[in-house]
Amino acid sequence: MKNLKIIKNRSDVGAGTRGSDIGIDALEIAAINSNNDFFNHYPFVDVVTHNESIYNKVKQNFAKRINYVVEQCERLSEVTLRELKNNFFPLIISGDHSSSIGTIAGICSAFPKKNLGVIWIDAHADLHSPFTSPSGNVHGMAVAAAMNLDNIKNSSNRVDEKTLKSWKNLKNINNSNTKISPSNFIYFGLRSYEDSEKKIIQENKINCYSVDGIRQRGIDVCVNEALKQLENVEIIYISFDVDSLDCDLISKGTGTPVSKGFDSDEIIKILKNLILSGKVISLEISEINPLLDNRGNKMAETVFKIIDSLF
Template sequence: MSEITILENKSEIGAGTRGASLGIEALKLASTGDEKSLFAKYASTQIDHRNELLLQHNATPNAIRIEGIVEVYEKLQAKVFDLLDTHKFPVVLAADHASAGGTIAGIKKKFPEKRLGVIWIDAHADLHSPYTTPSGNVHGMPLAVSIADDNQESRINEPDETTINAWERLKQMGDQSPKLEATDIVFFGVRDTEAPEEYLMNKHRIKNFTVEECREKGMDSCANSALAQLGDCDLLYVSFDVDSMDPDIVSYGTGTPVPNGFYPEEIKELMGQLLSDKRLVCVEMVEINPLLDKKNKMAETAYQILKESVEIIQKNIVE
Protein backbone atom coordinates (compact mmCIF):
# COMPACT_ATOMS: atom_id res chain seq x y z
CA MET A 1 0.00 0.00 0.00
CA SER A 2 1.37 3.43 -0.89
CA GLU A 3 -1.25 5.85 0.39
CA ILE A 4 -4.57 6.14 2.18
CA THR A 5 -7.70 7.18 0.28
CA ILE A 6 -11.03 8.00 1.90
CA LEU A 7 -13.94 6.36 0.09
CA GLU A 8 -17.36 7.89 0.76
CA ASN A 9 -20.59 5.93 0.34
CA LYS A 10 -23.64 8.02 1.23
CA SER A 11 -26.19 5.32 0.39
CA GLU A 12 -28.69 4.93 3.23
CA ILE A 13 -31.28 2.81 1.43
CA GLY A 14 -30.34 -0.22 3.53
CA ALA A 15 -31.30 1.46 6.81
CA GLY A 16 -34.66 1.69 8.51
CA THR A 17 -34.29 5.27 9.76
CA ARG A 18 -33.40 8.33 7.75
CA GLY A 19 -30.35 10.54 8.15
CA ALA A 20 -27.28 8.30 7.90
CA SER A 21 -26.48 9.76 4.46
CA LEU A 22 -25.59 12.96 6.34
CA GLY A 23 -23.11 11.16 8.59
CA ILE A 24 -20.06 11.76 6.40
CA GLU A 25 -20.76 15.50 6.24
CA ALA A 26 -21.19 15.46 10.03
CA LEU A 27 -17.72 13.91 10.29
CA LYS A 28 -16.31 16.62 8.05
CA LEU A 29 -17.98 19.26 10.20
CA ALA A 30 -16.44 17.65 13.28
CA SER A 31 -13.03 17.90 11.63
CA THR A 32 -13.17 21.66 11.06
CA GLY A 33 -11.60 22.41 14.43
CA ASP A 34 -8.66 20.14 13.62
CA GLU A 35 -5.73 21.97 12.03
CA LYS A 36 -4.57 18.64 10.61
CA SER A 37 -7.94 17.44 9.36
CA LEU A 38 -7.98 14.04 7.70
CA PHE A 39 -10.20 15.44 4.97
CA ALA A 40 -7.56 18.03 4.11
CA LYS A 41 -4.64 15.62 4.34
CA TYR A 42 -5.95 12.64 2.38
CA ALA A 43 -7.52 12.29 -1.04
CA SER A 44 -11.13 11.24 -1.11
CA THR A 45 -13.46 9.73 -3.66
CA GLN A 46 -17.09 8.68 -3.61
CA ILE A 47 -19.61 6.48 -5.33
CA ASP A 48 -23.04 7.46 -6.59
CA HIS A 49 -25.90 6.51 -4.29
CA ARG A 50 -29.55 5.69 -5.01
CA ASN A 51 -31.09 7.60 -2.11
CA GLU A 52 -33.75 8.97 -4.44
CA LEU A 53 -35.36 5.54 -4.08
CA LEU A 54 -36.38 6.60 -0.57
CA LEU A 55 -39.03 8.77 -2.23
CA GLN A 56 -40.47 5.89 -4.24
CA HIS A 57 -42.73 2.99 -3.38
CA ASN A 58 -40.88 -0.11 -2.19
CA ALA A 59 -42.03 -3.36 -3.77
CA THR A 60 -39.71 -5.79 -1.94
CA PRO A 61 -40.71 -5.88 1.75
CA ASN A 62 -38.37 -8.75 2.66
CA ALA A 63 -35.34 -6.82 1.37
CA ILE A 64 -36.27 -3.17 1.10
CA ARG A 65 -34.92 -1.43 -2.02
CA ILE A 66 -32.68 -4.40 -2.76
CA GLU A 67 -32.49 -3.66 -6.48
CA GLY A 68 -30.99 -0.26 -5.67
CA ILE A 69 -28.60 -1.92 -3.25
CA VAL A 70 -27.40 -4.20 -6.05
CA GLU A 71 -26.41 -1.07 -7.98
CA VAL A 72 -24.65 0.42 -4.94
CA TYR A 73 -22.78 -2.86 -4.34
CA GLU A 74 -21.61 -2.94 -7.95
CA LYS A 75 -20.25 0.60 -7.74
CA LEU A 76 -18.66 0.08 -4.34
CA GLN A 77 -17.10 -3.23 -5.33
CA ALA A 78 -15.57 -1.61 -8.41
CA LYS A 79 -14.23 1.37 -6.49
CA VAL A 80 -12.70 -0.73 -3.70
CA PHE A 81 -11.10 -2.97 -6.32
CA ASP A 82 -9.70 0.02 -8.21
CA LEU A 83 -8.19 1.53 -5.07
CA LEU A 84 -6.57 -1.72 -4.02
CA ASP A 85 -5.41 -2.38 -7.57
CA THR A 86 -3.60 0.97 -7.63
CA HIS A 87 -1.96 0.30 -4.25
CA LYS A 88 -4.25 2.56 -2.23
CA PHE A 89 -5.55 1.75 1.25
CA PRO A 90 -9.34 2.30 1.35
CA VAL A 91 -10.78 3.94 4.47
CA VAL A 92 -14.48 3.53 3.77
CA LEU A 93 -16.95 5.94 5.35
CA ALA A 94 -20.47 4.71 4.77
CA ALA A 95 -23.97 5.72 5.73
CA ASP A 96 -25.49 2.35 6.58
CA HIS A 97 -23.86 -1.01 7.21
CA ALA A 98 -25.29 -2.64 4.09
CA SER A 99 -22.21 -1.06 2.53
CA ALA A 100 -19.94 -3.71 4.02
CA GLY A 101 -21.11 -6.41 1.63
CA GLY A 102 -19.94 -4.32 -1.32
CA THR A 103 -16.65 -3.55 0.39
CA ILE A 104 -15.99 -7.24 1.01
CA ALA A 105 -16.88 -8.01 -2.61
CA GLY A 106 -14.33 -5.44 -3.79
CA ILE A 107 -11.60 -6.88 -1.58
CA LYS A 108 -12.27 -10.39 -2.88
CA LYS A 109 -12.39 -9.20 -6.47
CA LYS A 110 -8.84 -7.92 -6.04
CA PHE A 111 -7.64 -10.91 -4.02
CA PRO A 112 -9.79 -13.88 -5.14
CA GLU A 113 -7.31 -16.49 -3.93
CA LYS A 114 -6.66 -14.89 -0.55
CA ARG A 115 -8.43 -15.91 2.64
CA LEU A 116 -10.15 -12.91 4.21
CA GLY A 117 -10.77 -12.43 7.92
CA VAL A 118 -13.43 -9.98 9.10
CA ILE A 119 -13.54 -8.25 12.48
CA TRP A 120 -17.03 -6.86 13.01
CA ILE A 121 -17.38 -4.25 15.76
CA ASP A 122 -21.12 -3.76 16.09
CA ALA A 123 -24.10 -4.09 18.41
CA HIS A 124 -25.71 -6.33 15.76
CA ALA A 125 -24.67 -9.52 13.98
CA ASP A 126 -26.08 -8.50 10.57
CA LEU A 127 -26.57 -12.15 9.61
CA HIS A 128 -30.15 -11.96 8.34
CA SER A 129 -31.32 -12.86 4.86
CA PRO A 130 -34.59 -12.00 3.07
CA TYR A 131 -35.84 -15.35 4.36
CA THR A 132 -35.26 -14.52 8.04
CA THR A 133 -35.39 -10.74 8.45
CA PRO A 134 -38.12 -9.32 10.71
CA SER A 135 -37.63 -5.80 9.31
CA GLY A 136 -36.59 -6.15 5.67
CA ASN A 137 -33.72 -3.70 6.21
CA VAL A 138 -30.72 -4.81 4.18
CA HIS A 139 -28.22 -3.20 6.57
CA GLY A 140 -28.94 -6.28 8.69
CA MET A 141 -27.78 -8.65 5.92
CA PRO A 142 -24.21 -7.89 4.72
CA LEU A 143 -22.51 -10.80 6.47
CA ALA A 144 -25.14 -13.28 5.29
CA VAL A 145 -24.46 -12.03 1.75
CA SER A 146 -20.74 -12.53 2.21
CA ILE A 147 -20.94 -16.05 3.65
CA ALA A 148 -23.78 -16.91 1.22
CA ASP A 149 -25.94 -18.50 3.91
CA ASP A 150 -29.69 -17.96 3.42
CA ASN A 151 -30.40 -19.71 6.73
CA GLN A 152 -33.36 -21.61 5.34
CA GLU A 153 -33.51 -23.53 8.62
CA SER A 154 -34.79 -20.35 10.31
CA ARG A 155 -37.05 -19.23 7.47
CA ILE A 156 -40.00 -16.99 8.40
CA ASN A 157 -40.56 -15.13 5.09
CA GLU A 158 -41.49 -16.03 1.52
CA PRO A 159 -39.58 -13.50 -0.60
CA ASP A 160 -40.88 -12.77 -4.09
CA GLU A 161 -38.98 -13.57 -7.28
CA THR A 162 -37.61 -10.04 -7.64
CA THR A 163 -36.15 -10.17 -4.15
CA ILE A 164 -34.66 -13.64 -4.62
CA ASN A 165 -33.04 -12.70 -7.94
CA ALA A 166 -31.51 -9.54 -6.50
CA TRP A 167 -30.33 -11.43 -3.41
CA GLU A 168 -28.61 -14.00 -5.60
CA ARG A 169 -26.92 -11.19 -7.55
CA LEU A 170 -25.57 -9.78 -4.29
CA LYS A 171 -24.22 -13.16 -3.22
CA GLN A 172 -22.67 -13.89 -6.62
CA MET A 173 -21.17 -10.44 -7.17
CA GLY A 174 -17.59 -10.71 -8.33
CA ASP A 175 -18.25 -14.28 -9.47
CA GLN A 176 -17.20 -15.61 -6.08
CA SER A 177 -19.59 -17.03 -3.51
CA PRO A 178 -19.11 -17.35 -0.61
CA LYS A 179 -16.57 -14.58 -0.27
CA LEU A 180 -15.48 -15.66 3.18
CA GLU A 181 -15.95 -18.48 5.62
CA ALA A 182 -18.20 -17.82 8.60
CA THR A 183 -15.46 -19.14 10.85
CA ASP A 184 -13.30 -16.23 9.64
CA ILE A 185 -15.62 -13.67 11.25
CA VAL A 186 -15.01 -12.36 14.75
CA PHE A 187 -17.54 -10.15 16.53
CA PHE A 188 -16.88 -7.46 19.10
CA GLY A 189 -19.74 -6.02 21.12
CA VAL A 190 -22.68 -7.83 19.50
CA ARG A 191 -25.57 -7.69 21.98
CA ASP A 192 -28.82 -7.28 20.02
CA THR A 193 -29.66 -10.35 17.95
CA GLU A 194 -32.67 -12.32 16.76
CA ALA A 195 -33.07 -16.10 16.90
CA PRO A 196 -32.09 -16.71 13.22
CA GLU A 197 -28.82 -14.84 13.73
CA GLU A 198 -28.13 -16.71 16.95
CA TYR A 199 -28.73 -19.95 15.07
CA LEU A 200 -26.02 -19.05 12.53
CA MET A 201 -23.63 -17.85 15.21
CA ASN A 202 -23.96 -21.22 16.93
CA LYS A 203 -23.96 -23.21 13.69
CA HIS A 204 -20.71 -21.62 12.50
CA ARG A 205 -19.24 -21.10 15.98
CA ILE A 206 -18.67 -17.41 15.35
CA LYS A 207 -16.84 -15.90 18.30
CA ASN A 208 -18.36 -12.82 19.92
CA PHE A 209 -16.18 -10.88 22.32
CA THR A 210 -18.85 -9.26 24.46
CA VAL A 211 -18.43 -5.92 26.17
CA GLU A 212 -18.34 -7.73 29.50
CA GLU A 213 -15.66 -10.18 28.36
CA CYS A 214 -13.49 -7.40 26.97
CA ARG A 215 -13.65 -5.57 30.29
CA GLU A 216 -13.01 -8.68 32.32
CA LYS A 217 -10.08 -10.00 30.27
CA GLY A 218 -8.80 -6.69 28.96
CA MET A 219 -9.18 -5.30 25.45
CA ASP A 220 -5.59 -6.07 24.47
CA SER A 221 -6.04 -9.71 25.42
CA CYS A 222 -9.29 -10.02 23.47
CA ALA A 223 -7.87 -8.25 20.43
CA ASN A 224 -4.85 -10.55 20.42
CA SER A 225 -7.14 -13.57 20.75
CA ALA A 226 -9.19 -12.38 17.79
CA LEU A 227 -6.11 -11.91 15.63
CA ALA A 228 -4.83 -15.32 16.68
CA GLN A 229 -8.17 -16.91 15.78
CA LEU A 230 -7.80 -15.39 12.31
CA GLY A 231 -4.19 -16.52 12.13
CA ASP A 232 -4.73 -18.57 8.96
CA CYS A 233 -6.25 -15.61 7.09
CA ASP A 234 -4.12 -13.81 4.52
CA LEU A 235 -5.99 -10.49 4.74
CA LEU A 236 -7.98 -8.57 7.34
CA TYR A 237 -10.89 -6.15 7.06
CA VAL A 238 -12.17 -4.26 10.11
CA SER A 239 -15.72 -2.88 10.08
CA PHE A 240 -16.74 -0.45 12.83
CA ASP A 241 -20.38 0.46 13.43
CA VAL A 242 -20.70 3.37 15.86
CA ASP A 243 -23.68 1.64 17.51
CA SER A 244 -21.12 -0.66 19.12
CA MET A 245 -20.58 2.20 21.57
CA ASP A 246 -22.75 2.94 24.59
CA PRO A 247 -25.41 5.51 23.58
CA ASP A 248 -25.82 6.72 27.14
CA ILE A 249 -22.13 7.58 27.28
CA VAL A 250 -21.60 8.77 23.70
CA SER A 251 -24.78 9.64 21.79
CA TYR A 252 -28.00 8.29 20.35
CA GLY A 253 -26.91 9.64 16.96
CA THR A 254 -27.12 6.29 15.18
CA GLY A 255 -30.00 4.40 13.61
CA THR A 256 -30.24 1.45 16.00
CA PRO A 257 -28.65 2.34 19.35
CA VAL A 258 -28.30 -0.43 21.94
CA PRO A 259 -27.48 0.15 25.63
CA ASN A 260 -24.39 -1.15 27.42
CA GLY A 261 -21.87 -0.78 24.64
CA PHE A 262 -18.20 0.11 24.54
CA TYR A 263 -16.73 3.39 25.73
CA PRO A 264 -14.85 5.45 23.12
CA GLU A 265 -11.52 4.82 24.84
CA GLU A 266 -12.15 1.08 24.65
CA ILE A 267 -12.77 1.34 20.90
CA LYS A 268 -9.55 3.32 20.50
CA GLU A 269 -7.65 0.66 22.40
CA LEU A 270 -9.20 -2.08 20.27
CA MET A 271 -8.41 -0.26 17.05
CA GLY A 272 -4.86 0.31 18.22
CA GLN A 273 -4.33 -3.44 18.31
CA LEU A 274 -6.30 -4.50 15.25
CA LEU A 275 -5.12 -1.83 12.84
CA SER A 276 -1.46 -2.54 13.54
CA ASP A 277 -1.72 -5.97 11.91
CA LYS A 278 0.20 -6.07 8.63
CA ARG A 279 -2.55 -8.13 6.96
CA LEU A 280 -5.01 -5.22 7.13
CA VAL A 281 -6.25 -4.10 3.70
CA CYS A 282 -9.34 -2.02 4.50
CA VAL A 283 -11.23 -0.40 7.38
CA GLU A 284 -14.78 0.92 7.40
CA MET A 285 -16.85 3.21 9.67
CA VAL A 286 -20.64 3.33 9.42
CA GLU A 287 -24.03 4.42 10.81
CA ILE A 288 -23.44 7.98 12.05
CA ASN A 289 -26.85 9.69 11.95
CA PRO A 290 -26.81 13.41 12.80
CA LEU A 291 -30.61 13.68 12.54
CA LEU A 292 -30.80 11.57 15.70
CA ASP A 293 -27.92 13.35 17.42
CA LYS A 294 -27.48 16.35 19.70
CA LYS A 295 -24.77 18.92 18.92
CA ASN A 296 -23.04 16.46 16.57
CA LYS A 297 -21.65 14.49 19.50
CA MET A 298 -21.59 11.13 17.70
CA ALA A 299 -19.64 12.54 14.77
CA GLU A 300 -17.29 14.41 17.11
CA THR A 301 -16.54 11.17 18.96
CA ALA A 302 -16.30 9.12 15.77
CA TYR A 303 -13.93 11.63 14.18
CA GLN A 304 -11.46 11.27 17.03
CA ILE A 305 -11.60 7.48 16.66
CA LEU A 306 -11.21 7.80 12.90
CA LYS A 307 -8.24 10.14 13.18
CA GLU A 308 -6.38 7.91 15.63
CA SER A 309 -7.20 4.88 13.47
CA VAL A 310 -5.85 6.49 10.31
CA GLU A 311 -2.68 7.54 12.15
CA ILE A 312 -2.13 3.91 13.16
CA ILE A 313 -2.71 2.72 9.60
CA GLN A 314 -0.36 5.37 8.24
CA LYS A 315 2.38 4.34 10.65
CA ASN A 316 2.04 0.57 10.60
CA ILE A 317 0.51 -0.41 7.26
CA VAL A 318 1.17 2.27 4.67
CA GLU A 319 4.66 3.48 5.54
Protein backbone atom coordinates (compact mmCIF):
# COMPACT_ATOMS: atom_id res chain seq x y z
CA MET A 1 0.00 0.00 0.00
CA LYS A 2 1.54 3.31 -1.03
CA ASN A 3 1.08 6.54 0.89
CA LEU A 4 0.11 4.92 4.15
CA LYS A 5 -0.22 7.31 7.08
CA ILE A 6 -0.88 6.04 10.57
CA ILE A 7 -3.33 8.11 12.61
CA LYS A 8 -3.02 7.35 16.32
CA ASN A 9 -6.25 8.25 18.07
CA ARG A 10 -5.69 7.24 21.70
CA SER A 11 -9.19 7.96 22.98
CA ASP A 12 -11.44 5.75 25.11
CA VAL A 13 -14.01 8.27 26.36
CA GLY A 14 -16.82 6.54 24.44
CA ALA A 15 -16.23 3.16 26.12
CA GLY A 16 -17.61 1.72 29.35
CA THR A 17 -14.28 0.14 30.41
CA ARG A 18 -10.95 1.97 30.46
CA GLY A 19 -7.91 0.86 28.50
CA SER A 20 -8.60 0.91 24.74
CA ASP A 21 -6.69 4.22 24.67
CA ILE A 22 -3.47 2.21 25.07
CA GLY A 23 -4.42 -0.26 22.32
CA ILE A 24 -2.05 1.50 19.91
CA ASP A 25 0.81 1.19 22.42
CA ALA A 26 0.08 -2.53 22.81
CA LEU A 27 0.20 -2.86 19.01
CA GLU A 28 3.54 -1.05 18.83
CA ILE A 29 4.95 -3.27 21.57
CA ALA A 30 3.72 -6.33 19.64
CA ALA A 31 5.61 -5.01 16.58
CA ILE A 32 8.79 -4.24 18.53
CA ASN A 33 8.77 -7.65 20.24
CA SER A 34 8.56 -9.36 16.87
CA ASN A 35 11.49 -7.29 15.59
CA ASN A 36 9.31 -5.48 13.08
CA ASP A 37 9.79 -1.78 12.31
CA PHE A 38 6.33 -1.24 10.82
CA PHE A 39 5.50 1.72 13.07
CA ASN A 40 8.86 3.30 12.37
CA HIS A 41 8.47 2.79 8.66
CA TYR A 42 5.43 4.98 7.96
CA PRO A 43 4.64 8.60 8.81
CA PHE A 44 2.16 9.06 11.63
CA VAL A 45 0.14 11.70 13.40
CA ASP A 46 -1.15 11.77 16.99
CA VAL A 47 -4.66 13.06 17.58
CA VAL A 48 -4.97 15.15 20.76
CA THR A 49 -7.26 13.40 23.27
CA HIS A 50 -9.69 14.13 26.06
CA ASN A 51 -8.97 11.15 28.29
CA GLU A 52 -8.62 13.40 31.35
CA SER A 53 -12.43 13.80 31.19
CA ILE A 54 -12.70 10.29 32.65
CA TYR A 55 -12.11 11.89 36.09
CA ASN A 56 -15.30 13.94 35.74
CA LYS A 57 -18.52 12.60 37.19
CA VAL A 58 -20.86 11.31 34.44
CA LYS A 59 -23.90 13.54 34.19
CA GLN A 60 -25.49 12.21 31.03
CA ASN A 61 -26.36 8.60 31.71
CA PHE A 62 -27.88 7.74 28.36
CA ALA A 63 -24.83 8.97 26.43
CA LYS A 64 -21.86 9.10 28.79
CA ARG A 65 -19.30 11.86 28.11
CA ILE A 66 -20.97 12.53 24.77
CA ASN A 67 -19.75 16.15 24.74
CA TYR A 68 -16.14 14.88 24.84
CA VAL A 69 -16.88 12.21 22.24
CA VAL A 70 -18.17 14.98 19.94
CA GLU A 71 -14.95 16.98 20.36
CA GLN A 72 -12.77 13.90 19.85
CA CYS A 73 -14.67 12.96 16.70
CA GLU A 74 -14.28 16.53 15.42
CA ARG A 75 -10.53 16.28 15.92
CA LEU A 76 -10.28 12.90 14.19
CA SER A 77 -12.51 14.13 11.40
CA GLU A 78 -10.21 17.09 10.74
CA VAL A 79 -7.08 14.93 10.71
CA THR A 80 -8.73 12.33 8.43
CA LEU A 81 -9.92 15.05 6.05
CA ARG A 82 -6.46 16.62 5.93
CA GLU A 83 -4.59 13.35 5.31
CA LEU A 84 -7.03 12.23 2.61
CA LYS A 85 -6.59 15.59 0.89
CA ASN A 86 -2.82 15.10 1.16
CA ASN A 87 -3.35 11.90 -0.81
CA PHE A 88 -2.59 9.53 2.07
CA PHE A 89 -4.31 6.25 2.90
CA PRO A 90 -5.22 6.79 6.57
CA LEU A 91 -4.67 3.69 8.70
CA ILE A 92 -6.45 4.83 11.84
CA ILE A 93 -5.71 3.09 15.12
CA SER A 94 -8.36 4.20 17.55
CA GLY A 95 -9.32 3.38 21.10
CA ASP A 96 -13.05 2.99 21.42
CA HIS A 97 -15.21 2.61 18.30
CA SER A 98 -17.17 5.90 18.68
CA SER A 99 -14.22 7.41 16.79
CA SER A 100 -15.55 6.08 13.49
CA ILE A 101 -18.25 8.77 13.55
CA GLY A 102 -15.41 11.28 13.18
CA THR A 103 -13.63 9.22 10.52
CA ILE A 104 -16.78 8.92 8.40
CA ALA A 105 -17.45 12.66 8.75
CA GLY A 106 -13.86 13.36 7.65
CA ILE A 107 -14.19 11.09 4.61
CA CYS A 108 -17.52 12.67 3.63
CA SER A 109 -15.95 16.15 3.88
CA ALA A 110 -12.96 15.09 1.80
CA PHE A 111 -15.14 13.57 -0.94
CA PRO A 112 -18.49 15.40 -0.77
CA LYS A 113 -19.51 14.31 -4.25
CA LYS A 114 -18.57 10.65 -3.93
CA ASN A 115 -20.82 7.84 -2.80
CA LEU A 116 -19.34 6.16 0.30
CA GLY A 117 -19.69 2.47 1.12
CA VAL A 118 -18.92 1.15 4.61
CA ILE A 119 -17.84 -2.35 5.68
CA TRP A 120 -18.37 -2.76 9.43
CA ILE A 121 -16.47 -5.76 10.81
CA ASP A 122 -17.79 -6.07 14.35
CA ALA A 123 -19.54 -8.47 16.74
CA HIS A 124 -21.95 -5.65 17.59
CA ALA A 125 -24.37 -3.57 15.54
CA ASP A 126 -23.49 -0.21 17.21
CA LEU A 127 -27.01 0.93 16.26
CA HIS A 128 -28.09 2.39 19.58
CA SER A 129 -28.98 6.01 20.19
CA PRO A 130 -29.34 7.81 23.54
CA PHE A 131 -33.04 6.84 23.28
CA THR A 132 -32.40 3.08 23.22
CA SER A 133 -28.96 2.44 24.74
CA PRO A 134 -29.02 0.15 27.81
CA SER A 135 -25.44 1.12 28.80
CA GLY A 136 -25.18 4.75 27.68
CA ASN A 137 -21.79 4.01 26.12
CA VAL A 138 -21.40 6.04 22.94
CA HIS A 139 -19.22 3.44 21.19
CA GLY A 140 -22.44 1.45 20.74
CA MET A 141 -24.02 4.34 18.82
CA ALA A 142 -21.54 4.87 15.98
CA VAL A 143 -23.57 3.33 13.16
CA ALA A 144 -26.81 4.99 14.26
CA ALA A 145 -25.04 8.36 14.27
CA ALA A 146 -23.51 7.77 10.83
CA MET A 147 -26.93 6.81 9.45
CA ASN A 148 -28.77 9.57 11.30
CA LEU A 149 -31.09 7.10 13.03
CA ASP A 150 -32.60 8.05 16.41
CA ASN A 151 -34.90 5.02 16.67
CA ILE A 152 -37.34 6.98 18.85
CA LYS A 153 -40.01 4.40 18.01
CA ASN A 154 -38.23 1.88 20.19
CA SER A 155 -37.24 4.39 22.83
CA SER A 156 -36.69 3.22 26.40
CA ASN A 157 -34.81 6.26 27.81
CA ARG A 158 -36.01 9.74 28.71
CA VAL A 159 -33.24 11.84 27.19
CA ASP A 160 -32.45 15.34 28.56
CA GLU A 161 -32.02 18.43 26.36
CA LYS A 162 -28.27 18.69 26.85
CA THR A 163 -27.69 15.10 25.74
CA LEU A 164 -29.98 15.63 22.76
CA LYS A 165 -28.03 18.67 21.69
CA SER A 166 -24.73 16.77 21.84
CA TRP A 167 -26.27 13.82 19.97
CA LYS A 168 -27.35 16.20 17.23
CA ASN A 169 -23.81 17.61 17.08
CA LEU A 170 -22.36 14.11 16.94
CA LYS A 171 -24.52 13.28 13.92
CA ASN A 172 -23.38 16.42 12.16
CA ILE A 173 -19.61 16.60 12.71
CA ASN A 174 -17.92 18.96 10.23
CA ASN A 175 -21.40 19.90 8.99
CA SER A 176 -20.82 16.87 6.84
CA ASN A 177 -24.52 16.07 6.73
CA THR A 178 -23.63 13.32 4.31
CA LYS A 179 -25.04 10.20 5.81
CA ILE A 180 -24.41 6.58 5.07
CA SER A 181 -27.27 4.95 3.26
CA PRO A 182 -28.22 1.56 4.78
CA SER A 183 -27.94 0.01 1.30
CA ASN A 184 -24.27 1.08 1.15
CA PHE A 185 -23.47 -0.40 4.56
CA ILE A 186 -22.59 -4.05 5.27
CA TYR A 187 -21.83 -5.94 8.50
CA PHE A 188 -19.27 -8.74 8.76
CA GLY A 189 -19.27 -10.90 11.89
CA LEU A 190 -22.33 -9.39 13.58
CA ARG A 191 -23.57 -11.67 16.37
CA SER A 192 -24.52 -9.60 19.42
CA TYR A 193 -27.30 -7.01 19.38
CA GLU A 194 -30.44 -5.86 21.16
CA ASP A 195 -34.04 -6.03 19.84
CA SER A 196 -34.17 -2.28 19.18
CA GLU A 197 -31.12 -2.68 16.92
CA LYS A 198 -32.52 -5.77 15.21
CA LYS A 199 -35.62 -3.77 14.26
CA ILE A 200 -33.48 -1.14 12.50
CA ILE A 201 -31.54 -3.84 10.63
CA GLN A 202 -34.76 -5.47 9.45
CA GLU A 203 -36.58 -2.23 8.57
CA ASN A 204 -33.64 -0.92 6.57
CA LYS A 205 -32.73 -4.34 5.16
CA ILE A 206 -29.10 -3.92 6.18
CA ASN A 207 -26.97 -6.76 4.81
CA CYS A 208 -25.10 -8.89 7.37
CA TYR A 209 -22.53 -11.62 6.75
CA SER A 210 -22.39 -13.85 9.81
CA VAL A 211 -19.30 -15.83 10.77
CA ASP A 212 -21.15 -19.12 10.13
CA GLY A 213 -22.60 -17.91 6.84
CA ILE A 214 -19.17 -16.88 5.61
CA ARG A 215 -17.70 -20.26 6.59
CA GLN A 216 -20.47 -22.11 4.77
CA ARG A 217 -20.45 -20.07 1.59
CA GLY A 218 -16.77 -19.10 1.48
CA ILE A 219 -15.01 -15.77 1.97
CA ASP A 220 -14.48 -15.17 -1.76
CA VAL A 221 -18.17 -15.65 -2.56
CA CYS A 222 -19.35 -13.38 0.28
CA VAL A 223 -16.83 -10.59 -0.31
CA ASN A 224 -17.54 -10.59 -4.05
CA GLU A 225 -21.24 -10.41 -3.33
CA ALA A 226 -20.68 -7.51 -0.92
CA LEU A 227 -18.58 -5.68 -3.52
CA LYS A 228 -21.30 -6.30 -6.08
CA GLN A 229 -23.78 -4.65 -3.72
CA LEU A 230 -21.38 -1.69 -3.48
CA GLU A 231 -20.98 -1.53 -7.25
CA ASN A 232 -22.27 2.03 -7.36
CA VAL A 233 -20.11 3.42 -4.59
CA GLU A 234 -16.80 4.97 -5.55
CA ILE A 235 -15.03 4.76 -2.21
CA ILE A 236 -15.12 2.29 0.69
CA TYR A 237 -14.21 2.74 4.36
CA ILE A 238 -13.54 -0.37 6.47
CA SER A 239 -14.08 -0.22 10.22
CA PHE A 240 -12.54 -3.22 11.97
CA ASP A 241 -13.60 -3.62 15.60
CA VAL A 242 -11.33 -6.32 17.03
CA ASP A 243 -14.22 -7.86 18.98
CA SER A 244 -15.21 -9.40 15.63
CA LEU A 245 -12.41 -11.88 16.42
CA ASP A 246 -13.26 -14.97 18.47
CA CYS A 247 -12.58 -14.11 22.11
CA ASP A 248 -12.18 -17.78 23.17
CA LEU A 249 -9.86 -18.68 20.34
CA ILE A 250 -7.75 -15.51 20.48
CA SER A 251 -8.12 -13.26 23.50
CA LYS A 252 -10.51 -11.26 25.65
CA GLY A 253 -8.39 -8.14 25.19
CA THR A 254 -11.28 -5.94 24.08
CA GLY A 255 -14.06 -4.02 25.89
CA THR A 256 -16.97 -6.29 24.98
CA PRO A 257 -15.59 -9.72 23.95
CA VAL A 258 -17.92 -12.16 22.17
CA SER A 259 -17.47 -15.87 21.45
CA LYS A 260 -17.78 -17.54 18.05
CA GLY A 261 -16.05 -14.89 15.99
CA PHE A 262 -13.52 -14.88 13.17
CA ASP A 263 -9.98 -16.19 13.35
CA SER A 264 -7.10 -13.98 12.19
CA ASP A 265 -6.67 -15.72 8.81
CA GLU A 266 -10.32 -15.10 8.00
CA ILE A 267 -9.98 -11.41 8.83
CA ILE A 268 -6.82 -11.17 6.69
CA LYS A 269 -8.59 -12.75 3.74
CA ILE A 270 -11.69 -10.57 4.09
CA LEU A 271 -9.58 -7.39 4.31
CA LYS A 272 -7.27 -8.40 1.45
CA ASN A 273 -10.18 -9.21 -0.87
CA LEU A 274 -11.89 -5.92 -0.05
CA ILE A 275 -8.70 -3.91 -0.60
CA LEU A 276 -8.19 -5.65 -3.97
CA SER A 277 -11.34 -3.86 -5.19
CA GLY A 278 -9.21 -0.70 -5.36
CA LYS A 279 -12.00 1.31 -3.73
CA VAL A 280 -10.87 1.17 -0.10
CA ILE A 281 -9.58 4.60 0.94
CA SER A 282 -9.18 4.08 4.70
CA LEU A 283 -9.05 1.35 7.33
CA GLU A 284 -9.74 1.91 11.00
CA ILE A 285 -8.94 -0.54 13.78
CA SER A 286 -10.48 -0.08 17.21
CA GLU A 287 -11.19 -1.58 20.65
CA ILE A 288 -7.88 -3.32 21.44
CA ASN A 289 -7.76 -3.25 25.25
CA PRO A 290 -4.53 -4.76 26.61
CA LEU A 291 -5.68 -4.24 30.23
CA LEU A 292 -8.40 -6.86 29.66
CA ASP A 293 -6.17 -9.34 27.84
CA ASN A 294 -6.28 -12.79 29.45
CA ARG A 295 -3.30 -14.02 27.41
CA GLY A 296 -0.56 -11.44 27.88
CA ASN A 297 -0.64 -9.15 24.84
CA LYS A 298 -2.31 -11.68 22.53
CA MET A 299 -5.02 -9.44 21.08
CA ALA A 300 -2.53 -6.77 19.97
CA GLU A 301 -0.11 -9.43 18.69
CA THR A 302 -2.89 -10.99 16.61
CA VAL A 303 -4.04 -7.64 15.22
CA PHE A 304 -0.47 -6.65 14.44
CA LYS A 305 -0.04 -9.89 12.47
CA ILE A 306 -3.16 -8.92 10.49
CA ILE A 307 -1.88 -5.37 9.79
CA ASP A 308 1.58 -6.61 8.85
CA SER A 309 0.20 -9.09 6.33
CA LEU A 310 -1.86 -6.35 4.63
CA PHE A 311 0.67 -3.58 4.12
